[in-house]
Amino acid sequence: MIQSANHPRLTVPGPAPKTAWGRMANVLRFGQDSVGFTGQLFQTYGPIVSLNQGGGTNLYSPLPDCPGTIFVYGPEFVQQVGTQHEIYYKHPLSGRLYRRKDDSDRTEPLKHFVVGLFGVNSDRHRQHRQLIMPAFHKQQIELYRDDIVAITQSTLDALQVGQQGDIAQVMRLLTMRIATKTLFGEDIGQDGNSIGQLLQNILAVMRTPAMIFFPYDLPGLPYHQFLNQIAQLDDKMREMIAHKRSAGNQERDVLSMLIQARDEENQVGLSEDELLGHAGVIFAAGHETSSNALTWTLFLLSQHPQVASDLLDELQHVLQGEAPTVAQLAQLPLLDRVIKESMRVLSPVPWNARVTSQDIELGGYFLPQGTEVFVSIYQTHQMPDLYPQPERFNPQRWESIAPSIYEYSPFSVGPRLCIGAGFAMIEIKIVLAMLLQRYRLQFVPQVNIDPIGTIVLTSKQGMPMQIHAQDRQFGQGVGDVQGRVREMVQLPG
Numbered sequence: 001m002i003q004s005a006n007h008p009r010l011t012v013p014g015p016a017p018k019t020a021w022g023r024m025a026n027v028l029r030f031g032q033d034s035v036g037f038t039g040q041l042f043q044t045y046g047p048i049v050s051l052n053q054g055g056g057t058n059l060y061s062p063l064p065d066c067p068g069t070i071f072v073y074g075p076e077f078v079q080q081v082g083t084q085h086e087i088y089y090k091h092p093l094s095g096r097l098y099r100r101k102d103d104s105d106r107t108e109p110l111k112h113f114v115v116g117l118f119g120v121n122s123d124r125h126r127q128h129r130q131l132i133m134p135a136f137h138k139q140q141i142e143l144y145r146d147d148i149v150a151i152t153q154s155t156l157d158a159l160q161v162g163q164q165g166d167i168a169q170v171m172r173l174l175t176m177r178i179a180t181k182t183l184f185g186e187d188i189g190q191d192g193n194s195i196g197q198l199l200q201n202i203l204a205v206m207r208t209p210a211m212i213f214f215p216y217d218l219p220g221l222p223y224h225q226f227l228n229q230i231a232q233l234d235d236k237m238r239e240m241i242a243h244k245r246s247a248g249n250q251e252r253d254v255l256s257m258l259i260q261a262r263d264e265e266n267q268v269g270l271s272e273d274e275l276l277g278h279a280g281v282i283f284a285a286g287h288e289t290s291s292n293a294l295t296w297t298l299f300l301l302s303q304h305p306q307v308a309s310d311l312l313d314e315l316q317h318v319l320q321g322e323a324p325t326v327a328q329l330a331q332l333p334l335l336d337r338v339i340k341e342s343m344r345v346l347s348p349v350p351w352n353a354r355v356t357s358q359d360i361e362l363g364g365y366f367l368p369q370g371t372e373v374f375v376s377i378y379q380t381h382q383m384p385d386l387y388p389q390p391e392r393f394n395p396q397r398w399e400s401i402a403p404s405i406y407e408y409s410p411f412s413v414g415p416r417l418c419i420g421a422g423f424a425m426i427e428i429k430i431v432l433a434m435l436l437q438r439y440r441l442q443f444v445p446q447v448n449i450d451p452i453g454t455i456v457l458t459s460k461q462g463m464p465m466q467i468h469a470q471d472r473q474f475g476q477g478v479g480d481v482q483g484r485v486r487e488m489v490q491l492p493g
């Protein structure tokens with residue numbers, strides 16, 4: 001390991017803006033189109049680049065000193081950053097929001113909001129993961145199948161043939177309902193006052209640019225509204241935990257399991273603040289990701305009629321119009337390949353972000369402690385050596401390729417591998433199997449589709465689609481897609 005006795009500077013190549021505004025402009029370009037902008041940087045500078053040569057930007061890190069922000073891609077970097085758990089630290093999703101001088105009672109609840117597993121490293125991370133893992137064991141996940149089917153059924157019943165709507169929004173509400181039911185034992189349905197809806201509103205406020213530029217607790221500003229909502233959420237969550245404790249805790253939702261979890265050695269459980277943090281992170285990490293994976297898959301199927309037709313053949317042959325059992329999911333190989341290929345082409349989580357906990361060397365460069373490192377899962381999935389014609393959506397390729405976990409990592413790698421990966425795959429498969437047997441979703445032509453996102457890859461314009469009964473007219477609505485998605489995937493027309 002390299003020592004920083006003389007505090008050498010970060011020399012990873014990248015654009016070298018002369019003014020603070022120039023550095024900020026690069027931050028904004030990353031925020032607006034993280035995948036496209038870094039694609040250009042990688043092309044110019046190679047697989048390890050700085051956002052701003054010689055200076056950090058606190059894009060992700062809540063720590064006061066950030067000597068640099070760098071982006072990397074490729075299996076070696078995925079492995080090095082993803083598996084060196086003691087060196088590449090993670091920070092809470094809400095970290096930047098409580099990196100504030102004016103700490104107060106109002107900001108106190110932020111210290112455990114969306115913190116959970118993202119807010120612990122090293123031994124504490126290992127301990128917490130061990131406590132949480134049982135809630136995500138295969139047998140436990142399989143128990144959620146009936147809830148997933150029931151909620152999907154009620155969502156599909158509410159769709160109307162002939163209607164045009166934003167399928168991204170439908171998928172978001174569906175996965176949110178599944179998350180609240182399996183996580184808290186509560187199906188939010190359309191109830192606007194529920195914990196799920198409150199969490200959803202908070203995550204929406206967090207996405208507004210004014211939160212980054214004006215994080216002041218003044219009436220009228222989104223940060224003020226955000227703190228009000230966080231206070232409400234904190235109260236409601238504490239009430240729910242108290243209720244679950246008093247009810248003797250026989251329920252089988254994730255939160256109930258976490259309340260019961262005890263460390264094997266000393267029989268110590270999670271504190272109330274820790275429970276709040278874990279519930280927040282599992283909710284945030286668990287529904288935006290699945291809903292975007294579903295939306296992108298439906299979009300790709302709408303533009304690839306032969307794949308859609310073959311998939312429906314498989315589903316109808318095995319399921320005969322019914323919802324799949326967990327055992328039947330193993331009999332649907334094309335469904336598996338379609339989802340794998342969709343998460344390769346349009347990775348729902350395009351980046352894994354870390355901060356170095358000590359000085360370290362990466363790719364031949366010295367990275368001082370506190371350097372932000374963003375590993376591009378998306379770009380790794382686009383490497384032509386690994387995936388010939390990477391821009392093609394071709395589920396068939398999975399019949400003949402078997403990439404290593406570092407070459408294909410939609411769920412990350414190493415000790416921080418997504419804890420909900422098994423859950424997500426069951427959920428996405430059930431939803432697609434039920435939806436596609438009942439409806440055909442037709443893309444509304446001439447709408448721009450611009451994938452954006454630094455945490456989750458989402459469509460800026462949502463996903464407008466026309467709903468038809470499943471009539472196998474897969475050729476309709478193919479082509480005429482506009483927008484940046486065309487730079488990411490080869491589409492007809």
Ligand code: HEM
Pocket residue numbers: 090117118129281282285286287289290293348349351352353409410411412413415416417418419420421423424
């Ligand atoms: C298609 C769906 C999903 C994708 C693509 C996905 C992807 C990921 C990725 C890439 C990470 C690692 C992030 C990093 O290393 O920086 C992660 C972590 C995590 N995911 Fe998922 N996820 C999905 C669904 C879910 C679901 C359904 C849940 C829970 C119900 C969940 C809970 C978590 C948690 C708690 C972590 C943190 C693990 C840790 O730090 O130890 N995810 N996920």
